[in-house]
Amino acid sequence: MKPYIKLMRVKHYSKNILLFLPLVFGRKLIDATLLLHVLLGFVAFSLLSSVVYIVNDIRDIEKDRLHPTKKNRPIASGVVPVSGARVMAGVLFALALAINALACGGAVLPWALMGAYLLCNIGYSMGLKNIAILDITILMLGFLLRLLYGSALVQIEISQWLYLTVVAFSFFMVLGKRRNELLAQQSGEMRGETRAVLNRYSYSFLDKGMYMCLTLGILFYSLWCVDVSSAGQIPGKYLLWTVPLVILICLKYSLTAEGKSDGDPVEVLFGDRWLLGMVGLLVCAMLAILYL
Numbered sequence: 001m002k003p004y005i006k007l008m009r010v011k012h013y014s015k016n017i018l019l020f021l022p023l024v025f026g027r028k029l030i031d032a033t034l035l036l037h038v039l040l041g042f043v044a045f046s047l048l049s050s051v052v053y054i055v056n057d058i059r060d061i062e063k064d065r066l067h068p069t070k071k072n073r074p075i076a077s078g079v080v081p082v083s084g085a086r087v088m089a090g091v092l093f094a095l096a097l098a099i100n101a102l103a104c105g106g107a108v109l110p111w112a113l114m115g116a117y118l119l120c121n122i123g124y125s126m127g128l129k130n131i132a133i134l135d136i137t138i139l140m141l142g143f144l145l146r147l148l149y150g151s152a153l154v155q156i157e158i159s160q161w162l163y164l165t166v167v168a169f170s171f172f173m174v175l176g177k178r179r180n181e182l183l184a185q186q187s188g189e190m191r192g193e194t195r196a197v198l199n200r201y202s203y204s205f206l207d208k209g210m211y212m213c214l215t216l217g218i219l220f221y222s223l224w225c226v227d228v229s230s231a232g233q234i235p236g237k238y239l240l241w242t243v244p245l246v247i248l249i250c251l252k253y254s255l256t257a258e259g260k261s262d263g264d265p266v267e268v269l270f271g272d273r274w275l276l277g278m279v280g281l282l283v284c285a286m287l288a289i290l291y292l
Contacts, residue, residue, distance in 0.1 A: 003074040004088060007057070008050040012266050016045050018143060018166065019150030026156035027290055034154045040103035041110070041153045045146065047096035048114060052121040054089040058082055059125045063195070068184070069262060109152040117145045132200035136174045143170035161224035168217035172210055173265040176254075179206035180263030214250055221246055238289045242282060249278050 019042050020029075028034050057064065057075045064076035074080035096114075104110035120138050129135045147166050151158045182198045225239040256272045257263050269276055 003079040004084075007054060007074040007080055007085060007088065008092070009053045010046075010050075011270060012049065012053070013042075013046040014266060014269070015143065016042050016049070016146055018146040019045060019153070021147060021162070021166075022151040022156040022158050023154050024286070024290065025159070025162065026154070028154065028156065029287075029291065037103050037153050038150060040099055041149065044096045044100035044103055045114065045117075045149060047092045047099065048118060051089045051093045051096065052118065052125070054085050054092075055122065056125045058085055104153055107152070110149055113145055113149040113152055117142065117149070120145070130196045132197055135197050136171065136178060139174040139177075140167060140170040159224055159227060161220050161227050165217055165220040165224055168213045168220055172213040172217055175206050175210040175213060176257050176268075177263035177265065179203060179210060180257065180261060182206060184262065211254075214254070218243070218247060218250060239286075242285055242289070245278070245282050245285065249275065249282060252278060 019038055023029055023031075023034055023038050054075075057073055060070075061076055061082070064070040064073055067076075070076060075082060075085050100110070100114060120141055124135070124138045128138060144163075144166055147158065147163070178198070178201060181195055182201055182203055185195070185198055186203075222240070222243050225243060228239055252272070252275045253268060256275055257268050261268055261271065269279065
Protein backbone atom coordinates (compact mmCIF):
# COMPACT_ATOMS: atom_id res chain seq x y z
CA MET A 1 0.00 0.00 0.00
CA LYS A 2 2.86 2.37 0.84
CA PRO A 3 4.24 2.42 -2.75
CA TYR A 4 0.79 3.44 -4.04
CA ILE A 5 0.64 6.28 -1.51
CA LYS A 6 4.09 7.36 -2.66
CA LEU A 7 2.87 7.19 -6.26
CA MET A 8 0.20 9.77 -5.42
CA ARG A 9 2.90 12.25 -4.29
CA VAL A 10 0.89 13.39 -1.30
CA LYS A 11 3.64 15.83 -0.30
CA HIS A 12 2.87 17.81 -3.46
CA TYR A 13 -0.67 18.43 -2.23
CA SER A 14 0.90 21.37 -0.40
CA LYS A 15 0.72 23.28 -3.71
CA ASN A 16 -3.06 23.21 -3.37
CA ILE A 17 -2.84 25.59 -0.41
CA LEU A 18 -3.21 28.22 -3.14
CA LEU A 19 -6.92 27.34 -3.25
CA PHE A 20 -7.34 28.94 0.16
CA LEU A 21 -5.77 32.32 -0.69
CA PRO A 22 -8.96 33.98 -2.03
CA LEU A 23 -10.83 32.84 1.08
CA VAL A 24 -8.07 33.97 3.44
CA PHE A 25 -7.43 37.35 1.85
CA GLY A 26 -11.15 37.90 1.36
CA ARG A 27 -11.35 37.58 5.16
CA LYS A 28 -13.94 34.80 4.88
CA LEU A 29 -11.91 31.98 6.40
CA ILE A 30 -14.30 31.74 9.35
CA ASP A 31 -17.28 31.25 7.05
CA ALA A 32 -17.99 27.54 7.62
CA THR A 33 -19.94 27.04 4.38
CA LEU A 34 -17.29 28.60 2.16
CA LEU A 35 -14.51 26.82 4.04
CA LEU A 36 -16.23 23.47 3.44
CA HIS A 37 -16.41 24.17 -0.30
CA VAL A 38 -12.70 24.95 -0.41
CA LEU A 39 -11.78 21.89 1.67
CA LEU A 40 -13.73 19.67 -0.72
CA GLY A 41 -12.12 21.45 -3.64
CA PHE A 42 -8.73 20.87 -2.05
CA VAL A 43 -9.37 17.13 -1.89
CA ALA A 44 -10.72 17.02 -5.46
CA PHE A 45 -7.80 18.99 -6.89
CA SER A 46 -5.31 16.91 -4.91
CA LEU A 47 -6.69 13.66 -6.30
CA LEU A 48 -6.69 15.07 -9.82
CA SER A 49 -3.07 16.18 -9.43
CA SER A 50 -2.21 12.61 -8.40
CA VAL A 51 -3.79 11.39 -11.65
CA VAL A 52 -1.58 13.81 -13.57
CA TYR A 53 1.54 12.62 -11.73
CA ILE A 54 0.71 8.97 -12.40
CA VAL A 55 0.11 9.58 -16.12
CA ASN A 56 3.40 11.47 -16.34
CA ASP A 57 5.29 8.71 -14.49
CA ILE A 58 3.92 6.08 -16.85
CA ARG A 59 4.93 8.14 -19.88
CA ASP A 60 8.44 8.84 -18.49
CA ILE A 61 9.22 5.44 -17.04
CA GLU A 62 12.35 4.82 -19.15
CA LYS A 63 13.77 8.32 -18.72
CA ASP A 64 13.08 8.27 -14.99
CA ARG A 65 15.23 5.17 -14.66
CA LEU A 66 18.20 7.23 -15.86
CA HIS A 67 17.63 9.99 -13.30
CA PRO A 68 19.56 9.89 -9.97
CA THR A 69 16.43 10.41 -7.83
CA LYS A 70 13.46 9.75 -10.13
CA LYS A 71 14.67 6.17 -10.60
CA ASN A 72 13.34 5.49 -7.10
CA ARG A 73 9.77 6.39 -8.00
CA PRO A 74 7.33 3.46 -7.61
CA ILE A 75 6.76 2.85 -11.34
CA ALA A 76 10.35 3.47 -12.49
CA SER A 77 11.72 1.18 -9.77
CA GLY A 78 9.21 -1.57 -10.65
CA VAL A 79 7.55 -1.60 -7.22
CA VAL A 80 4.22 -0.60 -8.78
CA PRO A 81 3.29 -2.25 -12.11
CA VAL A 82 2.06 -0.03 -14.94
CA SER A 83 -1.28 -1.87 -14.98
CA GLY A 84 -1.81 -1.18 -11.29
CA ALA A 85 -0.89 2.47 -11.76
CA ARG A 86 -3.47 2.82 -14.54
CA VAL A 87 -6.21 1.32 -12.40
CA MET A 88 -5.29 3.64 -9.55
CA ALA A 89 -5.35 6.68 -11.85
CA GLY A 90 -8.85 5.73 -13.02
CA VAL A 91 -10.15 5.35 -9.47
CA LEU A 92 -8.61 8.65 -8.34
CA PHE A 93 -10.03 10.44 -11.37
CA ALA A 94 -13.55 9.18 -10.60
CA LEU A 95 -13.21 10.23 -6.96
CA ALA A 96 -11.92 13.67 -7.98
CA LEU A 97 -14.97 14.24 -10.18
CA ALA A 98 -17.38 13.07 -7.49
CA ILE A 99 -15.85 15.27 -4.78
CA ASN A 100 -15.64 18.26 -7.12
CA ALA A 101 -19.38 17.87 -7.76
CA LEU A 102 -19.91 18.20 -4.00
CA ALA A 103 -17.59 21.21 -3.87
CA CYS A 104 -19.09 23.30 -6.66
CA GLY A 105 -22.23 21.52 -7.84
CA GLY A 106 -23.17 22.68 -11.31
CA ALA A 107 -21.11 25.90 -11.31
CA VAL A 108 -19.40 25.99 -14.70
CA LEU A 109 -16.22 27.95 -13.94
CA PRO A 110 -14.68 25.58 -11.32
CA TRP A 111 -15.29 22.63 -13.67
CA ALA A 112 -13.76 24.54 -16.57
CA LEU A 113 -10.67 25.45 -14.53
CA MET A 114 -10.22 21.87 -13.35
CA GLY A 115 -10.61 20.68 -16.94
CA ALA A 116 -8.06 23.24 -18.11
CA TYR A 117 -5.60 21.99 -15.49
CA LEU A 118 -6.08 18.40 -16.62
CA LEU A 119 -5.78 19.21 -20.33
CA CYS A 120 -2.66 21.34 -19.84
CA ASN A 121 -0.92 18.61 -17.89
CA ILE A 122 -1.97 15.78 -20.18
CA GLY A 123 -0.65 17.87 -23.08
CA TYR A 124 2.53 18.42 -21.08
CA SER A 125 2.99 14.67 -20.59
CA MET A 126 2.22 13.95 -24.24
CA GLY A 127 5.00 16.15 -25.56
CA LEU A 128 4.47 19.84 -24.84
CA LYS A 129 7.15 19.56 -22.15
CA ASN A 130 9.69 19.25 -24.96
CA ILE A 131 8.97 22.77 -26.25
CA ALA A 132 11.13 25.45 -24.64
CA ILE A 133 9.27 28.24 -22.80
CA LEU A 134 5.94 26.43 -23.29
CA ASP A 135 7.04 23.77 -20.79
CA ILE A 136 7.68 26.26 -17.99
CA THR A 137 4.53 28.19 -18.92
CA ILE A 138 2.42 25.07 -18.41
CA LEU A 139 4.07 24.44 -15.04
CA MET A 140 3.35 28.04 -14.03
CA LEU A 141 -0.27 27.64 -15.13
CA GLY A 142 -0.58 24.74 -12.71
CA PHE A 143 -0.10 27.19 -9.82
CA LEU A 144 -2.24 29.92 -11.35
CA LEU A 145 -5.16 27.60 -12.12
CA ARG A 146 -5.18 26.49 -8.50
CA LEU A 147 -5.58 30.10 -7.39
CA LEU A 148 -8.32 30.78 -9.95
CA TYR A 149 -10.12 27.55 -9.02
CA GLY A 150 -10.12 28.54 -5.34
CA SER A 151 -11.50 31.95 -6.29
CA ALA A 152 -14.26 30.38 -8.41
CA LEU A 153 -15.30 28.02 -5.63
CA VAL A 154 -16.08 30.83 -3.19
CA GLN A 155 -16.85 33.52 -5.77
CA ILE A 156 -14.32 35.93 -4.27
CA GLU A 157 -12.45 38.04 -6.80
CA ILE A 158 -8.69 38.04 -6.42
CA SER A 159 -6.58 41.17 -6.54
CA GLN A 160 -4.75 41.86 -9.80
CA TRP A 161 -1.54 42.33 -7.82
CA LEU A 162 -2.03 38.97 -6.10
CA TYR A 163 -2.57 37.33 -9.49
CA LEU A 164 0.70 38.84 -10.77
CA THR A 165 2.49 37.82 -7.56
CA VAL A 166 1.53 34.17 -8.02
CA VAL A 167 2.52 34.26 -11.71
CA ALA A 168 5.94 35.79 -10.99
CA PHE A 169 6.81 33.51 -8.06
CA SER A 170 5.59 30.47 -10.01
CA PHE A 171 7.90 31.30 -12.90
CA PHE A 172 10.71 31.83 -10.39
CA MET A 173 10.28 28.34 -8.95
CA VAL A 174 9.86 26.45 -12.23
CA LEU A 175 12.83 28.23 -13.81
CA GLY A 176 14.86 27.25 -10.76
CA LYS A 177 13.78 23.65 -11.21
CA ARG A 178 14.86 23.66 -14.86
CA ARG A 179 18.16 25.33 -13.97
CA ASN A 180 19.04 22.64 -11.44
CA GLU A 181 18.01 19.87 -13.82
CA LEU A 182 20.32 21.36 -16.46
CA LEU A 183 23.16 21.52 -13.95
CA ALA A 184 22.61 17.86 -13.02
CA GLN A 185 22.65 16.85 -16.69
CA GLN A 186 25.80 18.84 -17.44
CA SER A 187 27.59 17.48 -14.38
CA GLY A 188 27.03 13.89 -15.49
CA GLU A 189 24.82 12.93 -12.54
CA MET A 190 22.29 11.57 -15.04
CA ARG A 191 23.19 8.52 -17.11
CA GLY A 192 21.42 9.80 -20.20
CA GLU A 193 19.07 12.44 -21.52
CA THR A 194 16.16 12.55 -19.09
CA ARG A 195 14.56 15.78 -20.35
CA ALA A 196 14.99 16.72 -24.01
CA VAL A 197 13.97 20.36 -23.55
CA LEU A 198 17.08 21.01 -21.44
CA ASN A 199 19.10 21.04 -24.67
CA ARG A 200 17.19 24.19 -25.67
CA TYR A 201 18.12 26.09 -22.52
CA SER A 202 21.32 27.58 -21.20
CA TYR A 203 22.25 28.00 -17.55
CA SER A 204 22.61 31.77 -18.04
CA PHE A 205 19.11 32.11 -19.51
CA LEU A 206 17.45 30.10 -16.74
CA ASP A 207 19.40 31.79 -13.95
CA LYS A 208 18.69 35.32 -15.23
CA GLY A 209 15.04 34.52 -15.87
CA MET A 210 14.71 33.01 -12.41
CA TYR A 211 15.96 36.11 -10.61
CA MET A 212 14.08 38.48 -12.89
CA CYS A 213 10.85 36.75 -11.85
CA LEU A 214 11.93 36.73 -8.20
CA THR A 215 12.41 40.51 -8.31
CA LEU A 216 9.03 40.98 -9.98
CA GLY A 217 7.37 38.67 -7.45
CA ILE A 218 8.62 40.70 -4.50
CA LEU A 219 7.63 43.93 -6.27
CA PHE A 220 4.10 42.68 -7.06
CA TYR A 221 3.66 41.39 -3.49
CA SER A 222 4.74 44.78 -2.11
CA LEU A 223 2.32 46.59 -4.43
CA TRP A 224 -0.46 44.24 -3.34
CA CYS A 225 0.21 45.18 0.29
CA VAL A 226 0.17 48.88 -0.59
CA ASP A 227 -3.00 48.42 -2.66
CA VAL A 228 -4.80 46.75 0.24
CA SER A 229 -3.73 49.58 2.53
CA SER A 230 -4.80 52.35 0.14
CA ALA A 231 -8.16 50.63 -0.35
CA GLY A 232 -8.93 51.51 3.26
CA GLN A 233 -9.04 47.94 4.64
CA ILE A 234 -8.41 48.05 8.39
CA PRO A 235 -5.47 45.58 8.57
CA GLY A 236 -3.99 46.71 5.27
CA LYS A 237 -1.40 49.09 6.73
CA TYR A 238 0.20 46.26 8.66
CA LEU A 239 0.64 43.93 5.68
CA LEU A 240 3.58 45.97 4.39
CA TRP A 241 5.55 44.84 7.43
CA THR A 242 5.54 41.29 6.03
CA VAL A 243 7.57 42.32 2.95
CA PRO A 244 10.98 41.99 4.70
CA LEU A 245 10.01 38.49 5.82
CA VAL A 246 9.00 37.58 2.25
CA ILE A 247 12.40 38.83 1.03
CA LEU A 248 14.17 36.70 3.66
CA ILE A 249 12.13 33.65 2.64
CA CYS A 250 13.07 34.21 -1.01
CA LEU A 251 16.75 34.53 -0.09
CA LYS A 252 16.64 31.33 1.98
CA TYR A 253 14.78 29.51 -0.80
CA SER A 254 17.40 30.60 -3.35
CA LEU A 255 20.26 29.54 -1.07
CA THR A 256 18.70 26.11 -0.52
CA ALA A 257 17.82 25.65 -4.19
CA GLU A 258 21.38 26.44 -5.23
CA GLY A 259 22.71 23.76 -2.89
CA LYS A 260 22.36 20.03 -3.41
CA SER A 261 18.80 20.19 -4.68
CA ASP A 262 16.97 19.20 -7.84
CA GLY A 263 15.09 22.50 -7.59
CA ASP A 264 11.64 21.01 -7.08
CA PRO A 265 9.73 23.62 -5.03
CA VAL A 266 8.15 21.08 -2.68
CA GLU A 267 11.45 19.29 -2.05
CA VAL A 268 13.23 22.60 -1.46
CA LEU A 269 10.59 23.70 1.07
CA PHE A 270 10.29 20.45 3.01
CA GLY A 271 14.00 19.76 2.79
CA ASP A 272 14.89 22.88 4.80
CA ARG A 273 13.45 23.19 8.31
CA TRP A 274 14.49 26.82 8.64
CA LEU A 275 12.75 27.71 5.39
CA LEU A 276 9.64 25.80 6.42
CA GLY A 277 9.65 27.59 9.76
CA MET A 278 9.95 31.00 8.08
CA VAL A 279 7.00 30.21 5.80
CA GLY A 280 5.03 29.09 8.84
CA LEU A 281 5.88 32.39 10.56
CA LEU A 282 4.64 34.33 7.50
CA VAL A 283 1.37 32.40 7.49
CA CYS A 284 0.82 33.09 11.20
CA ALA A 285 1.64 36.78 10.73
CA MET A 286 -0.78 37.09 7.79
CA LEU A 287 -3.59 35.39 9.69
CA ALA A 288 -2.98 37.56 12.75
CA ILE A 289 -3.01 40.76 10.68
CA LEU A 290 -6.14 39.83 8.77
CA TYR A 291 -8.25 38.29 11.54
CA LEU A 292 -7.14 39.63 14.93
